[in-house]
Amino acid sequence: xxxxxxxxxxxxxxxxxxxxxxxxxxxxxxxxxxxxxxxxxxxxxxxxxxxxxxxxxxxxxxxxxxxxxxxxxxxxxxxxxxxxxxxxxxxxxxxxxxxxxxxxxxxxxxxxxxxxxxxxxxxxxxxxxxxxxxxxxxxxxxxxxxxxxxx
Amino acid sequence: xxxxxxxxxxxxxxxxxxxxxxxxxxxxxxxxxxxxxxxxxxxxxxxxxxxxxxxxxxxxxxxxxxxxxxxxxxxxxxxxxxxxxxxxxxxxxxxxxxxxxxxxxxxxxxxxxxxxxxxxxxxxxxxxxxxxxxxxxxxxxxxxxxxxxxx
DNA sequence: AAAGAATGCTTGCTCCGTCAAGTAATCCAC
DNA sequence: GTGGATTACTTGACGGAGCAAGCATTCTTT
Numbered sequence: 001x002x003x004x005x006x007x008x009x010x011x012x013x014x015x016x017x018x019x020x021x022x023x024x025x026x027x028x029x030x031x032x033x034x035x036x037x038x039x040x041x042x043x044x045x046x047x048x049x050x051x052x053x054x055x056x057x058x059x060x061x062x063x064x065x066x067x068x069x070x071x072x073x074x075x076x077x078x079x080x081x082x083x084x085x086x087x088x089x090x091x092x093x094x095x096x097x098x099x100x101x102x103x104x105x106x107x108x109x110x111x112x113x114x115x116x117x118x119x120x121x122x123x124x125x126x127x128x129x130x131x132x133x134x135x136x137x138x139x140x141x142x143x144x145x146x147x148x149x150x151x
Numbered sequence: 152x153x154x155x156x157x158x159x160x161x162x163x164x165x166x167x168x169x170x171x172x173x174x175x176x177x178x179x180x181x182x183x184x185x186x187x188x189x190x191x192x193x194x195x196x197x198x199x200x201x202x203x204x205x206x207x208x209x210x211x212x213x214x215x216x217x218x219x220x221x222x223x224x225x226x227x228x229x230x231x232x233x234x235x236x237x238x239x240x241x242x243x244x245x246x247x248x249x250x251x252x253x254x255x256x257x258x259x260x261x262x263x264x265x266x267x268x269x270x271x272x273x274x275x276x277x278x279x280x281x282x283x284x285x286x287x288x289x290x291x292x293x294x295x296x297x298x299x300x301x302x
Numbered sequence: 303a304a305a306g307a308a309t310g311c312t313t314g315c316t317c318c319g320t321c322a323a324g325t326a327a328t329c330c331a332c
Numbered sequence: 333g334t335g336g337a338t339t340a341c342t343t344g345a346c347g348g349a350g351c352a353a354g355c356a357t358t359c360t361t362t
Contacts, residue, residue, distance in 0.1 A: 008271050008274055008275060008278075010274070011274065014290045014291065014294065015282060015290065018290055018293060018294050018297070019281070021294055021297040021298050022281065022297060023200065024297075025177070025300050026176070026177050026180050027181065028223055028301045029301045030177045030178065031301075031350090044318090046319090063340085064340075064342095065339095072174075072178045072179055074320060075340080076320065076321075076322095076343080077318085077320070079342055079343085080318075081318095083342095096340090099327080099339090100327055101326065101327045101328065101339065101341070102327090102339090103341065120159050123161070123162065124159060126170055127159075129300055129302075130169075130170070130173065130301075131162075131166055133296060133300055133302075136295075137292055137296045138289070138292070139165045139166070139169055140165065141287070141288055142169060142288075142296070143168050143172055145284060145285055145293070146169070146173060146176050147172050149176050149179075149180055149280055149281055150176060150183045150184075150281075195348090197348080197349090214310085215311060215312095216309095216310065216311080224349080225349070225350055226310080227311085227312070227350065227352095228348080230312055231312095231348075234312095247310090250309090250310080250357080250358075251356085252310045252311070252356065253309090253311080254311070
């Protein structure tokens with residue numbers, strides 16, 4: 001390549017290998033976990049995750065925008081997830097007291113029950129695809145690295 | 152929960168944290184790298200990856216099914232990527248000599264040039280979102296763990 | 303050598319998530 | 333306190349990726 005360019009060091013062999021594995025995992029892992037959840041619980045991973053974060057919020061309630069950020073979804077994305085969950089009676093939308101522009105998504109009792117029914121499948125999937133392969137890995141170090149990715 | 156169930160140990164705090172970070176990275180990392188590639192090169196990550204793997208194949212040529220597996224795409228997914236690349240003149244489809252059902256995707260000279268133009272953007276993105284945050288991480292250990300995920 | 307099974311790839315359909323534009327409510331300047 | 337900007341969320345249009353059905357070719361059996 002003959003064009004002038006910034007001094008970018010190429011990757012070494014280890015970095016190259018990491019990048020390719022990361023590419024694979026990024027694509028495949030969400031797919032297989034979602035497939036597990038669909039097969040065993042007919043609950044997409046996105047909906048499971050949303051229920052999970054809602055269940056941990058005070059009063060099982062979160063503003064839409066807050067929920068979107070927590071779930072790593074766009075605002076329109078969370079609108080659609082919540083609409084689907086609402087149709088199943090698992091969450092409700094209630095207007096926000098202090099700001100009538102805002103909406104809270106609230107986890108219903110049915111939603112909590114659904115989550116409690118579904119979590120073993122999610123846990124099993126996570127074990128199967130992730131934790132069963134972590135022997136000899138320093139978790140703390142790994143978490144620390146992941147936490148800074150894509151920020 | 153009162154239903155009988157398999158003895159699933161819940162996750163400890165570290166595992167819980169890892170799972171959530173992994174959830175975030177799986178979702179966000181492909182998105183930001185793709186966004187970088189689009190902004191700087193108008194080349195989606197899926198197309199870049201496809202060109203890259205093709206460039207490394209003998210004769211810059213691969214069977215569709217082989218390419219799909221390598222790129223972690225479904226067969227129909229790779230059909231569509233290759234069709235888009237073909238429209239841009241970056242790859243060609245040529246019938247497979249030894250089996251007329253099969254097709255090879257071949258990287259054209261234009262495709263190779265496109266790849267060489269684009270890779271600095273990809274490398275920079277990978278550095279920015281991944282490698283710049285790996286200080287103090289044992290790469291070999293990490294690669295080894297990732298390689299076994301979702302298999 | 304002809305018919306039926308299997309293989310390799312493509313196409314039709316659908317889902318899911320993004321972006322951009324739209325709507326409704328609030329904040330701010332004056 | 334009224335008009336214009338800003339904010340919170342929703343909706344419409346779009347695109348990417350998967351599955352299942354379809355089409356063409358090859359293999360297998362007799």
